[in-house]
Amino acid sequence: MNLEVRWVEDLLTLERERSISKAAEKRFISQSAFTRRIQQLEEMIGAEVIIRNNKNNIEFTDIGRIMLVMSKNIEKQVEETAKLIKNIKNETESTIRFCVVHSLASGFLTTFLKKFPTFMRDLKIEIVATNSGEGLSLLKEGACDFMICYADRSHINRVGDDILSGIKIAETEIVPVSATEVDHTPKHTIQNNFSLLAYSKHAYLRKLVDQLIEGKLIYKTLYETDNATNLKELVLQGLGVAWIPKINVEEDLANGKLVMLDHHEYCLPQDIYIFKNNLSDNKAVQQIWKGFQTQPD
Numbered sequence: 035m036n037l038e039v040r041w042v043e044d045l046l047t048l049e050r051e052r053s054i055s056k057a058a059e060k061r062f063i064s065q066s067a068f069t070r071r072i073q074q075l076e077e078m079i080g081a082e083v084i085i086r087n088n089k090n091n092i093e094f095t096d097i098g099r100i101m102l103v104m105s106k107n108i109e110k111q112v113e114e115t116a117k118l119i120k121n122i123k124n125e126t127e128s129t130i131r132f133c134v135v136h137s138l139a140s141g142f143l144t145t146f147l148k149k150f151p152t153f154m155r156d157l158k159i160e161i162v163a164t165n166s167g168e169g170l171s172l173l174k175e176g177a178c179d180f181m182i183c184y185a186d187r188s189h190i191n192r193v194g195d196d197i198l199s200g201i202k203i204a205e206t207e208i209v210p211v212s213a214t215e216v217d218h219t220p221k222h223t224i225q226n227n228f229s230l231l232a233y234s235k236h237a238y239l240r241k242l243v244d245q246l247i248e249g250k251l252i253y254k255t256l257y258e259t260d261n262a263t264n265l266k267e268l269v270l271q272g273l274g275v276a277w278i279p280k281i282n283v284e285e286d287l288a289n290g291k292l293v294m295l296d297h298h299e300y301c302l303p304q305d306i307y308i309f310k311n312n313l314s315d316n317k318a319v320q321q322i323w324k325g326f327q328t329q330p331d
Contacts, residue, residue: 041075042105044068045083049102052092075101096273100257103267128318131160131178133169135238137262137279138182138306146182146203157318165260166238173198173311179319184238184279185307197312201326204306206281208242210295213272220293222275224300229256229274231265243277246302266292279304 044061051057058068076082083098094102134143139161147159164172166183173181174197185200212222222228230253233240237260247253256274259265265276266283270291277300286292294301310323 039108041071042108044071044075045098045102045105046109048072048084048092049094054092099271099273100268103264103271106267107261107264129158129160130180130318130322131162133162133164133172133178133181135166135169135183136163136260137239137282138184139163140263142204142281142306143182165234165236167236170198170309173309176311176314179310179314179316180322181309183307183309184242184304186305198309199312199323200307200309202305203308203326204281206279206304206306208239208246208277208302208304209280209283210275210277210300211266211269211283211287211292212275212295213270214290214293218290218293220295221272222295224251224253224275224295227252227254229254231256231268231274231276232258233262233265234258234260239277239279242302242304246277246300251300277302 044057047060048054048057051060054068054072055065058065061068063071072084079097079101081097082095083101085093085095132143143161162169162172162178166185169178169181169183172178182203210224212220215221224247228251232255233243235258239262253275257265257268262276262278262282266278266286268274269276269278270286275295280287283292287294308326310319314320
């Protein structure tokens, strides 16, 4: 799919304005030109993105809402990249590279790194959001210094301790969540046939969730992605049920935007580990690792 950047900006503007004429004005083009661009996007993806029976207040189709989530994610990545570039002081500074699974690359990582100001003060930090398998491969190849991901004992055994060392740094649960109705009841349940918002087939969390629900629950997969943040946004849109790390949805659960659909049988405890390559002779990496080892859980 060859998505043009202008379509991302068009969709986000249309969501804010809820009017084609107002959105066109904000984008500094005519209403007819804006309409043609939306039509071009729909032709490209093969589906309508807006409901056209209400011209006074634009509403998005299910496909449109999925495109909105993707657009917001692209916008966020651009903003984060701009901030990273702005904060780079000097290319000659010592650089520490973290590979981090997508669902831990924002809120959790920021909180985690704040625990180590002494070690990070004079270092430039680079963050690469990836999936677990690719990140561990990059770490073994020396393409990054640390990998932060979910792991269980069987996963640790497969990784092995000849090349990589790992330390448990946190724990969470993978929990099924749904958006709520006005009366705070779940919009969806897992008791009947439901729409599943799933991880991509190669994602580590996909394998965990499949083992948990296959043959036990009846569902149809509506959407797949590597990114737990994308899944959360789709759940908040009311499109279905997703299994998401609890640390990613605690605020939404607290304010009633989301609700857990199970508190035992279909929840999965999960540890979070940081790994390093034992062959690395980077002094900064060794110093940081000692800091990790002395921190309380």
